[in-house]
Amino acid sequence: MPSTPYRPPFRQFVIKVATRCDLACDHCYVYEAADTSWRHKPRFATPEILRRTAERIAEHAAAHQLPAVAAVLHGGEPLLLGPDRMREALTILRQTVESAGCALDLRVHTNGIRLDPGFCDLFREHGVRVGVSLDGDRTANDLHRRFANGxxxxxxxxxxxxxxxxxYPDIYAGLLCTIDIRNDPVAVYAAIREAAPPRADFLLPHATHSEPPIRHDPARAEYGDWLLAVFDQWNADGRPFPIRTFSSVLDAFRGLPSGTESLGLDPVDLVVVEADGTLEQTDSLKAAYDGAPVTGFDVFTHTFDEASAHPGFEARRHGLADLSETCRRCPLVTVCGGGLRTHRYSAPAPGTTQADPFDHPSVYCGDLKELIMGIKTRTRTPAAARVPAQRTLGLPADVVHQLAHGYGDAKAIAHLSRFQRSLRILLLAKVFAAADDNSGPRQEMVDAAIAMLKALDGTHKSALHEILDHPYISVWALRCLDDAQSGRPVPDDFAHLATLAAATAIRAGADAEIDVPVRRGAVYLPTLGRLVVGADAGTSLRLRITGGECELLDLAGWQDVRRVPLPAFAGGGVAIEDTDPFRRCHHWEVARRLPGQEASAWLRTLPRSWDILARDHHSYAPGIAAGLSTVVPLRPSLSGRDVSSTARRAYGAIGAALPGSRAGRGQPPTAALALLMVHEFQHVKLGAVLDMTDLHDRHDTRLFEAPWRQDPRPLEGLLQGTYAHVGVTDFWRVRRFTAPDADERAHAEAEFALWFGHTLRATRVLADSGSLTPLGLRFVEALRTTLESWTSKV
Structure with a gap:
């Protein structure tokens, strides 16, 4: 009997609790587009339908061992449900899903018309986050978002x-803004910024080739230009909050998941549950044709796995294969992903048929190209490229030999660390020069800080070097230099020099008095921690330091940087960094300050993970102990997948979410974290090597096959992935014999075989690229030699 094919699970459920709306927005894709099914739906989802939906979600989560799923209550306007029925809906959903052992991330998306303190208290009680649709200032919002009477x-x-x-900032999820090119993009952005959302997005209005979007000049990429005008303002403001479209493009440049259905090639894991219990594809398809989202499935007679077999869901998992030939040939396809599926629709001409009416480029193709290339141009040359890399330092032969084979002992890593320190000293000097050239409202504070740092460099150089060894000093310095070059220096960034001076004085045991900036209600001292003083504390605080003692560190609001004592490590342990404002440079969202219980979990788990590395992985442990100084906690993934990251300019740091009881790819959390440490520190090492020498032609923009990914990768991304996966493969190679449990050993055997094949294949792709330098070829050949030495054990 043939087995049922595996299909990825749904992890996001849009639940239509109401099918009517109290606004009459003329750009609404539910009521004003091609689909008219809303007319035949009940006004509200009944408790019975909600309960059956929750049971199906719980069933689906259990079948796929999902630790968490997300549900968004939608409409129509979900608040039409009223407080009492809303309370009942939330109770049913949370109790039913979470009783099955699956965490539920509940959200509501509303037009805001009926939102009041009563609803907010209800949402706070049930842990629901609220997103609001706002199209900008009054002029922009009222262009479409009006009541039926106008x-x-x-x-x-x-x-x-x-x-x-x-x-209610704790339940504020963010804002969605639908674009209209007739609105002023700068004014719209200013209105969104004023609302201080935790995150926001700017959505292209749903349109198709049959019903194209409004344009003044069809020859121009007006939507792309509009979005770039917003990007420029957002970028000039220091990116004060995430904007999903822009973050998705920037992430796609780095080879990361886009995080949005409308960009990128990553599979979509969303399903819609209508108010009558029927299951539909994404709502945007309502703009294509009447009945476009319909699947024929419902929660009463079908499981979500059965619905997942529908061709519409299947098509959204096929990445490149689902796109038109024009899209597949385009070099930007890995970034735009062909755009939203709805925007690729073209109705067949009368009397004709089409094999696939979605087999077209997006109606916004030119706009997406303009946006992507515009962002790439604006972010192409980071300040790091303007800092001399001092490549004449070179790499000693024994260091090259170790690193090229994927390893690196304490001596080799110390060589990389010394170079990184010299690079940070150079960056600090460049920040001093840039600060001298930019007068601003905090210039007096900056000048005093520079004078103190220069004095401390003469009297307490080792203390200053301790501060400069902090990974996020480079991130801060490069941000200052980028701001200065753009002509829009950020006063708070340059004022951070004062906190460097204060932290150095404390570490040096010196006497000092200095004003330091208050940043977002807190004073941060690098490597030490932060004092939360609140939004009303003003913009600066005077510190008095006597013999290295500072009253700041004794106040009630002080949050110190927690350290895990690991004696083998160069600094005596690892910092669990959840206070540094510049740590938000990782590809995943960083965790906020860890509460006591979560911090204790890190303090327990990290030493046990290190014990695994020190005991079983001698080729990596000494290098990690010599070079890893900082771990930044990241927010866990809703999907339960392992989350980890390396920031390219934060040498010595890795980011990770602490693996849960179900995480770790079949291994316990301690082993899962040990694997993440090996994986990410491989990226740290190779990034440091690339700071010192070229391994490939940096001007080669071609994309190459990456065996572990669906989409092709740029050359450096493939090289980074290959280097990291040599460490991953070696981890599983050893784990086959050292795991205490037979099932874990069997799992490790399968993982080793998988990653061995993927990584060996990637070395061949790299070697055949024709774009590696002689040293790059040497690295790849050495990596292949390392892999092939394990062949007999596959």
Whole structure:
């Protein structure tokens, strides 16, 4: 009997609890587009339908061992449900799903018209986060978002946003803004910024080739230009909050998942549950044709796995294979992913048929190209490229030999660390020069800080070097230099020099008095911690340091950098960094300050993970102990997958979410974290090598096959992935014999075979690229030699 093919699970569930709306927005894809199915749906989802939906979600999560799923209550307007029915809906969903052992991330998306303190208290009680649709300032919002009688909705929506921002920030999820090119992009962005959302997005209005979007000049990429105008303002403001479209493009440049359905090639894991219990594809398809999202499945007679077999869901998992030939040939396809599927629709001409009406480039193709290339141009040349890499330092032959084979002992890593310190000293000097050239409101503070740092460099150089060894000093310095070159220096960034001076004085045991900046309600001292003083504390605080003692460190709001004592490590242990404002440079969202229980979990787990490395992985442990100084906790993934990251300019640091009881790819959390440490420190090592020498032609923009990914990768991305996966393969190679449990050993055997094949294949792709330098070829040949030495054990 043939086995049922595996299909990836759904992890996001959009639940339509109401099918009517109290606004009459003329750009609404639910009521104003091609699909008319809403007319035949019940006004509200009944408790029975919600309970059956929750049971199906729990069933699906159990079948796929999902530790968490997300559910968004949607409409129509979900708040039409009213407080009592909303409370019942939330209770049913959370109790049913979480009783099955699966965490539920509950959200609501609303137009804000009915949001009040009563609803907010209810959502806070049930742990629900609230997203609001706001199209900008009054002029922009009222262009489309009006009541049926034509009156403005702006005041009510603005009240809702202000309520969330000022009184309920803990449940404020963010804002969605639909673009209209007739609106002023700068004014729209300013209105969104004023609302201080935790995150936001700017959405292209849903359109197709049959119903194209509004354009003044069809020959111009007007939507791309509009978005770039917003990007420029957002970038100039120091990117004060994440904007998903821009972050998705920037992430795609790095080979990361896009995080949005409308960009990138990553599979979509979302399903819609209508108010009558029927299951549909993504709502945007309603803009294509009547009945486009329909699947024929419902929660009463079908499982989510059965619905997953529908061709519409299958098509959204096929990446490149689902795109038109034009898209597949385009070099930007790994970034744009062909755009939203809905925007690729073209209705067949009368009397004709099409094999696939979605087999077209996006109706916004030119706009996406303009946006992507515009962002690439604006971010192409980071300040790091302007800092001399001192490549004449070279790499000693024994260091090259170790690193090229994928390893690196304490001596080799110390060589990389010394270079990184020299690079940070050079960066600090460049920040001093840039600060002298930019007068601003904090210039007096900056000048005093520079004078103190220069004095401390003469009297307490080792203490200054301890501060400069902190990984995120480079991130901060490069940000200052980028700001200065753009002509838009950020005063708070340059004022960070004062906190460096204060931290150095404390470490040196010196006497000092200095004003330091208050940044987002806190004073941060690198490597030491931060003092939370609140939003009303002003913009600066005077520190008095006597013999290295500072009253700041004794105040109630002080949050120190926790350290895990690991005696083998160069600094005596590892910092669990959850206070540094510049740590937000990782590809995943960083965790906020860890509460006591979560911090204790890190303090327990990290030493046990290190014990695994020290006992079983002698080729990596000494190098990790010599070079890893900092671990940044990241927010766990909703999918339960392992989450880890390396920031290219933060040498010595890795980011990771602490693996849970179900995480670790079949291994316990301690082994899972040990694997993440090996994986990410491989990236740290290779990044440091690339700071010192070229391994490939940096001007080669071609994309290459990466065996472990669906989409092709740029050359450096493939090289980084290959180097990291040599460490991953070796981890599993050893784990086959050292895991205490037979099932774990069997799992390790399968993982070793998988990653051995993938990584060996990648070395061949690299070697055949024609773009490796002689040293790069030597590295790849050495990696292949390392892999092939394990062949007999596959």
């Amino acid at each position: 009156s403005s909705s702006y005041e009510k929506t603005q009240y809702a946003v202000t309520l969330l921002r000022d009184q």
